[in-house]
Each structure stands twice: as C-alpha cells, then as structure tokens.
Amino acid sequence: MGVAGCGKSSLGLALTQALRLPLIEGDDHHSPASRAKMSEGIALTDADREGWLTTLGQLLQAHPQGAVLTCSALKKAYRDRLRAACPPLRFAFLEIGRAEAEVRVKARAQTHFFSAALVESQFATLESPAGEPGVLTLDAGLPLSTLAQQTCAWLALQEVA
Structure with missing residues (x-):
C-alpha cells in the first residue's frame, strides 16, 4: 500500500512470484x-472508492x-474495511517522498491512467499506517529485490507469531 508511484505493482508482482500467490x-x-476522473486529474472521493473497496474485499x-493485493489503502478506514x-x-x-513519487508517476504517463497532477492529493489523503498492527513500513527507494526479501522475511515472522 502507499501513494501513487511508490512501487506497489512492482513489489506485488515480485511477491506473487516469491510466495506463489495470485x-x-x-x-x-x-x-x-x-478511471476517467483520475486520468483527468480529479481526486477520488470516499464515495468513489466505496464500490472499489467492496470489490477488493470480495x-x-x-x-x-x-x-497479494496492490492498492493505495491511503486511509485507516480503507485499511480497516479490507x-x-x-x-x-x-x-x-x-514509504516514498513526494518529489520521487511525482517523478515516477510522470515517467509512466504513457502507460498508466493516473495523472501526475494527483500526487499531491495522494499525500494529502494519506493517513500513515505507522503503529497499526500488521503493518511493515518499507523505504520505497530500496531495490525491488531488497523490498521483496524484507517483506517475505516479515511475513514469515507473522506466521510464527
């Protein structure tokens, strides 16, 4: 989870391969x-996300x-719902800085519907999950292989606990 451009899809794919999960x-x-709203640079509302969160939960x-689910889950209420x-x-x-997230979102502009104009709104909406149970905070600037390794090791510890 995290703001646009933090690497959710990349890490999600790496984890599906490592964990052999869908x-x-x-x-x-x-x-x-x-999708149309986001491509036009219009931030989604809680109401816009309602059906999406229901679908993800199902x-x-x-x-x-x-x-392995990749989604922003920016608010605690969204995470609690999931x-x-x-x-x-x-x-x-x-976790990623605003400037780096913007660079990454702009770099994928030709292949993704999300407008770089929305990066600011993502940070404004983000309620950090730090301190919530069952949350691992990762530095999104680390290499993908390191992120996958750290996540897999943490998940293995969760199963033991």
Whole structure:
C-alpha cells in the first residue's frame, strides 16, 4: 500500500512470484468513471472508492489460501474495511517522498491512467499506517529485490507469531 508511484505493482508482482500467490491488482478494479476522473486529474472521493473497496474485499475473500493485493489503502478506514473482509490481512507500506513519487508517476504517463497532477492529493489523503498492527513500513527507494526479501522475511515472522 502507499501513494501513487511508490512501487506497489512492482513489489506485488515480485511477491506473487516469491510466495506463489495470485495477484489482485487494485488498479484493475476501479470503475470506468473513477478511471476517467483520475486520468483527468480529479481526486477520488470516499464515495468513489466505496464500490472499489467492496470489490477488493470480495476478491480477498475469494482467495482463502492467500493473495497479494496492490492498492493505495491511503486511509485507516480503507485499511480497516479490507481487514474486516480478510482478518489475517497484512500491509506492506511503501514509504516514498513526494518529489520521487511525482517523478515516477510522470515517467509512466504513457502507460498508466493516473495523472501526475494527483500526487499531491495522494499525500494529502494519506493517513500513515505507522503503529497499526500488521503493518511493515518499507523505504520505497530500496531495490525491488531488497523490498521483496524484507517483506517475505516479515511475513514469515507473522506466521510464527
């Protein structure tokens, strides 16, 4: 989880390969109206995210053996909603600075619907999950292989606890 450009999709894919779990790409489940808003630089509201969060919760429930979900989950209420749908859910929070997130989002402008104009709103909406149970905070600037390794090691410790 984290703001746009933090590397959610890249880490999610690496984790699906390492953990041999299916990937649920959150961006694939936004409504056409929400995608249109984001591509026009209009931030989503809680109401816009309502159906999306319901769908993501249902998809998690459809994979009782586990899955990797990539989604922003910027607010605690969103994370709590996903936790309610899937109580053993854990979050890997990819922490990134505003300037770096903007650079990354601009670099993918030709291949992704999300407008770089929305990076600021992502940071304004973000409620840090630091201190919440079941959250690992990662430095999004680290190499992908390191992020995957740290996440897999943390998840293994969660299973033991």
